[in-house]
Amino acid sequence: MIKELRHLLASAIADAKAYDVPGLCRRLNLGDGDEQEAYASKYKYAQKRLGDASANQVVTIARQLAAEETHFGLAEQLAKIDELKGPPVTTITRRRLIALFEGRPLAREIDDMELIRSLWPIASLRAPHPSDEATLEDYLHRHTIRNDDLTQRDVLETLGLLTCSRAQLFKFLAAVTAPDAFSGTEQVELAEKIDGLLRHDSYTLALAGRISGSPFYTVRLAPTGSPADESISAALAAFDPTQVHARWTTAMERRASEPAGAITLARTLLEDVCKWILDQAGEIWQDADDPPVLYRKLAKVLKLAPDDHTEQVFKQILGSCQSVVESLGALRNKLSDAHSAGPKRARPQPRHAELAVNLAGAMATFLVATWEARKGEAGGRSTPPASPSVTESKKGQ
Template sequence: MRLGLAEGDASEAFNSKYKYAMSRLAGVPAEELLPIAQKLLQEVESYRLSEHVAKLEEFGRPAVTEITRRRLLSVFKTRPLATEMEEVELIQRAWPVAEIPSPLGSSGGILEDIYQHTVRNYDWEPDETLIHLGFLTCSQAQLFRFLEEVTAPVVQTLDAQASLVADLNAHLQHDGFRLAMVGKVSGSPVYKVQRAVLGSPADQGISVALHAFNPDDVHDRWTAAVERRADDPRGAITLARTLLEDVCKWILDEAETEYPDTADLPVLYRKLAKVLRLAPDDHTEQTFKQLLGSCQQIVELLGSLRSKLGDAHSPGPKRAKPQPRHAELAVNLSGTMATFLVETWRARKAEAARTQSDNKPHSHV
């Protein structure tokens, strides 16, 4: 009755609770079943029911594909599940093992299997254990719960946590998700899976351009810089400079232009400006000369800002502390310049292709 179903008499309930419930649920329209299940889960714990509900709630929403799940799984082929606690302890934190049946038919459930094959004998690799737990078939809510637990600071050392988050994000980003830092506990980052949607239309426009240019190194650097603007201004400023260095090097490599391995950002930009014909001296129109000169100044200032306010060097007791607004300015300027360089390179390649086509001899019929 609390669930909104028809009442019945005591004898019917005592004869068979299953039939008692099914006789009423059978007459409920399909669209009303989900709210009933959600209400029931407020009173009882049932992993099986919660998984069905979660999968229905997730239907039609952005999803982590099976391909991405398998790639995420591969991350755990070469590393332990936990570095600060026993793996079984992590599994019990992240999965309701008491409610997951044994894939081998053990009377003690899957937890007995895990002890047998990862503690007493080590013949299940971490990725095999995750498959038996349902990593590839569980709801997205359960998948995210595991990813957040396995990257928790109580589970991983700082170095292992940073490496694991980077490797997982490299796969999650393809489906539009990301483990984002949402706070700190005792100085260690805490991560939650979030949609990798950048803040403003300008952010999204830059993201599209940089993803099309280089979806891995360059776009990853941009996304990381954007996410750190509010919580880690120093790190965001450092990434803003590194983003421009990445773009300069990628374009110079594509243009087959050599540069010293030790070249800093101003040197890289001046070389690239010649390749792209962006040096002020390459133009006679005064407005363009001023605009391109300002671009060069922005690049040089970003390099200087990173040295003064970024996290590449020790801040010292008297170093000015950047605020989120300073990081936002640096990151936005870097993203805008990076997009301008990428689009200019694309235009120069298109011009070269047209010129080459025009210079080819044409046969006449």
Template sequence: MFDEADLPDDVLERATMLEGILVDAATGGSSDAAAYEFLRRDFIQRDDLKALLPTFVRSYRNLSAFWGWIKFAASTYAERRKIISEAFTPLMDHLEGRKNAPGDAEMSDALETFDAEGVHVVWNKALSRRTSDPEGAITIARTLLETVCKRILDERAVPYNDTEDLPKLYATTAKALNLAPSQHSEEPIKAILGGAMNLVNGIGTLRNRLSDAHGRGGKLPVRPSPRHASLAVNIAGAVATFLVETHRT
């Protein structure tokens, strides 16, 4: 009997299991129809992965329907395995390679339209990954803020070092935009601006300790959950939007 608790948590392992179920179904092996239907729904609901699914997975909701197609698509087991393997290649390549540079495409979007709308595009993309790839979402959150800070400093001709960490970059940017707590005397404003600075510092710490950007030491590495990713992404999106809108005002 199918039990969701028996499924792996890792999305790459789930994709591998899904492919294996289809190979079994196509080559006379035992197959788990319930697991296939659950995994299919899981991937269909992931906005960042749905388009990478094989067409036959998106088309056929159960293994009976898939079998009705694959038995005529190829007559031999070897041909069927090849069809399935090649169809899963885009998804597998994406999942296996996503941690090399998780924010590159998203950051190019932000630089293409450097305004609140451009930030929101990246923000939404990061949010769509918070469940399937929490580590990558946290890295995008950090990279979004770094990109926005550097772009603002470039446009305002404020010097900075490329090796500076996020807290330092943010502090320099805040000062350039008159957003540093020390530049204001009203206590409520100082408190809000100081809180924003603390939140940015927190994202840097969260990213360094939990995300995929640095190797983890120790015997029990901590992996981020979707709620960690949601927190980091929402903070980064809100602060980045605030910076861009202030810069453009």
């Protein structure tokens, strides 16, 4: 990357007039020389002096020049170097993002070329080789407007979307989801699709605000999970390291990528925990019992019913716990993948899945902790519970 940066920096210096090159190099703390050498070859003049500079010096010089003059290639290479520390957006994700525009324009409200010009200096970038056109703008005009023989994938790959810096990619994604590109449902649906793809690489296309009543978006690092994830995982792994903990782990993993499936798993996680504790307590439950019914049975065992307490604050908290369980079941019926979505049903977003999974995890941990405490008070057994599937004699009797 430094070798390429040296080349781009020498090219940027060579854009100056030959009689200005020695002075420019001196200002950039490069070696001195005379105009005659610069007249022979401005590029070689700069390249020779850059060859004596260390990698850190080259980066510093490039930043100095980029701050003084606009040079797209130089800025791109600096951005790529800066982005080595962060999570990459993989080529797989970039190809999937490009595929979103197959057979459709980059913008509906403005011309595609207008959007492209706002992001790339195509009038000063070279056309791809081999080509009869001098600039990338002429090349795109010929093959998208005059002849129409480039697909949208061809256009975006020619612009470098597979290899550009994350900063440039994110500018593009913000531009194609801006109100002056798309509006209404089409804008929101495109933003949701882009967000779903980016989350695989630890980024999110987040709502940044509104302009003239329409949303606009920006790419940010995606949240890596709630602070409670680790403690919930530890509690559920200690309770049952196979089925229950596996359910929780899968639900966590799907919060961002498969929100509907994560919501289904959130409900199932609570169902698992209720059945396992009821089974361990020797209580009867039916296969058809849903989480609210199971929770009410378990609340009696664990003395979690609001009527079991006299303090008003505990009554309120425990009543809210019952509401959480019931609401998760309702959310699952409305937003999960357990039923056909139909043409008008609202689609769950990662934030909905985050809420559902985190609530289910918190409730599951509370129930497990309460059960362990009740066993300790009663001097009960502390061995891990047997799978409900082997205790059929207790169900439906």
